[in-house]
Amino acid sequence: xxxxxxxxGGLVQPGGSLRLSCTASEFTFxxxxxxxxxQAPGKExxxxxxxxxxxxxxxxxxxxxxxxxxxxxNAKNMAFLQMNSLEPEDTAVYYCAASxxxxxxMCLATQPNDYWGQGTQxxxxx
Numbered sequence: 786x787x788x789x790x791x792x793x794g795g796l797v798q799p800g801g802s803l804r805l806s807c808t809a810s811e812f813t814f815x816x817x818x819x820x821x822x823x824q825a826p827g828k829e830x831x832x833x834x835x836x837x838x839x840x841x842x843x844x845x846x847x848x849x850x851x852x853x854x855x856x857x858x859n860a861k862n863m864a865f866l867q868m869n870s871l872e873p874e875d876t877a878v879y880y881c882a883a884s885x886x887x888x889x890x891m892c893l894a895t896q897p898n899d900y901w902g903q904g905t906q907x908x909x910x911x
Contacts, residue, residue: 794905805866807881815859818887821866823877832893844889871909878904
């Protein structure tokens with residue numbers, strides 16, 4: 786069983802919404818901060834959003850601020866990424882990751898992650 790499993794990806798029209806879910810197992814979820822990352826074809830993986838262990842602090846990539854919201858439910862060992870006003874440039878494979886560290890803005894860049902999911906495809910196209 787994978788430690789992190791993403792779901793909720795799919796095909797959506799520009800301006801539409803999707804909610805990604807990340808389900809954790811095999812580790813103590815609330816000991817870890819959570820990040821969402823994405824990788825588009827031919828591009829490097831980039832951090833999109835991250836949240837602290839209790840979900841009381843978050844940080845976002847500039848291009849998704851005001852459109853994406855990260856959240857978590859520690860009782861259910863789940864994290865979420867609500868994505869609104871989607872744009873074709875948001876098309877990518879989205880991954881969730883868990884880190885024993887927490888710092889902003891490093892949670893989107895150099896902060897090491899201990900666990901990764903397998904990814905879920907998000908395609909924004911008309």
